[in-house]
Amino acid sequence: MPSCSTKCGRTAILKRPKTGDVLCKDCFFEAFENEIHFTITKAKLFTPNSTVAIAASGGKDSTVLAYILKLLNEKYNYQLKLLLLSIDEGITGYRDDSLETVKKNQEDYDMSLKVLSYKDLYGWTMDEIVAAIGRKNNCTFCGVFRRQALDRGAHLLKVDYLATGHNADDIAETVLMNILRGDLARLSRCTSIITDSGDGIPRVKPLKYCYEKEIVMYAYFRKLVYFSTECVFAPNAYRGHARVLLKDLEKIDPSVIMNIIQSGESIKVNQTVNMPTLTNCTRCGYVSSQEICKACVLLEGLNKGLPKLGIGKSSKVKRLLEEHSLKEKSISKNNCSNSNKTCENTIIDKDFQCLCLGKKESVQIDQLPLDKLTI
């Protein structure tokens, strides 16, 4: 290996994909941490004396994010109160294990941890959702629910910022994907380092300019404990196209990732183009471009035994619901075989069999006591 580009005299251990420079371990640590400090201060991500929830999954990005935010907070005196926020999707063999990692991080970094589960928020675990919908569109549910769950969690915890571990590769991938899908609204906002989900709690991405490879190397050399198993419900192919393309591009020239972000930041949408306007969901009040937000539609589908309701065109939702209510009228009460009595729930499958497993309570999110959500 050649010697470190900073001419510190030590032997380099890695070549930075971002700049092509080679660095030794110590110089890499300092450079990587200072770069994130540079991003945080230049983009004015946090104001002093605020509370920041770090979205922690136990994976490499959020582990490195939590470690570095704590380190920089102490070193450069950000005066932030940091805490971890995890979402338990209820995926046996994946999230239960990764939550253990998050708990380990909580002890190591001495931060408080809140875990919100899909079960508490929506009444369904991912395992149950997959049992109802199958393995094809399950990621849709998980993605929609998680995004909302994080925001709800941030709201419950009354934090000022929600920090997520999105890295440069994620952002470049999203830019490419939004072009392939022709989604201008998302294309114009996906490169923002601060996004507001409409509820007043900004989401910030301090790792926006960090290469995934460097994050992995940082975690490895710092010996950080993180969870690296893929989700047991294998990811679907959609993001796949953009991801494979980006990996291929990176092989040809690693600086492409920064180029794509630079392009995304300087793209300007013609003002004559109609963009969707954001309103609030009439049911849950969450910010949405539709009258009823995706999460509510998906949840309604699950609860009515129409799990495919939110999958596909939004225009079909109304028709499906009308068809369903007609069917419901034809069987006035659902004779539940699980509880041997008339079931109050409307959770029935396509053969009108009750899916309530004997007992099912509907959950009102706003009435959940906060301490019930704490581990």
Place this chain on the structure above:
Amino acid sequence: MCSVGDDDFENDLQKVMPVIKNVILSETCNKCRARPPLVVLRSKDFYCKDCFLTGTTHKFRALLGKSRLIRPNDIVLVHHQIGHPSTALLHFLRSALDLSTPKKLQFKPVILFIDNQYHLTVKERLDILTAVEQEVNSFEFNLYFISFAKYIANPDSIEELITTHDLTISENDKDELDSLVKTKCSLTNKNDIKTLFQRQLLLDVARHLKCKFVFTPDISIDIASQLLSNVSLGRGSHISVDTGFCDDRDEIVKILKPLRLFDMKELALYNKFNKREPLCVRQPEINPYSSIQDLMKTFVNNLQSNFPATVTTIIKTGDKLTVEQTGLQICTLCKNVLSKATPQLRAEDSTNFSHLISTQIPDQSYSREERYLSLLDTFEKEEYGNKDLCYACYKISNHMMGY
């Protein structure tokens, strides 16, 4: 964190990327509903020969007409290449000029062929020049030749370079191209530089021949892959001029892409029905992983074969983008408007800072905070990039001679 499904659009999959279904053949043409169909376009539209030809011609005329740019008696320089698109373009033009109805096109095309097929032998290149001359003559257009290599060596003497026949070519032309760039220049950057020079060549020739417009034979897939390449090279802010119908960067000459909404199948069938056989040329073997432009072309092609809406979606996305207001400073290489300096942090700043921090000697006698502050001080004092070049051109200028 798992980012699959983060953007809740997997559920729109069917809408944005409909998968090809098995084609069920229709009994009659979609248009006239009388004759049996002969052509299937986009795996779903069936046309008989007459309706297909009418539709294709209409599509060509409609795009030109809608723009309302070209006036009667304007001279248009047509960049001719080898292949279906160019042959179809000549046929479109000739048949529209020969009309005796009021729909007759009123402008005057002249054709330009650029000798740049440097993977071929000199004999093959000479054969091509003869064949091109025959092809263009068969359409009764005036033809000019120019050597790309000679233009690069001597861009200021267009008058001596363009010729109507007997273009002098040599084995060494390839070296002329290489002399433009430094030895370590990647193929991606070479392609990018070539594109910039070719554009300049077309403009210079057009000005010399007093043409107000240039037609290029780019078809939909070229546009889509160029758009994605642009994004990958950091030229995102220039998408609308680089891939839009009209490139109006130059004050006098506008570059138009009249075939940008056609796909290869349409034009190949158009040529076949009109009994036109385009010229063939031995293609170089291209490794898709050798450059970003080649990778993008392969990617778009593959995606298109599974999701037929890919190319149109990409093009439509590009059409909804715009450039910053004109009248600002212009990049000296690509002639695009330079982005205004912004107080917001950009990827460019982050990369510059990363490079600085990775090359500065850390002075261990200071505390870490002091080291950071002095670094920040250096960063803010230093001037990055070149104020006459855009982000992407500055990057390639490092690989070019004379910069």
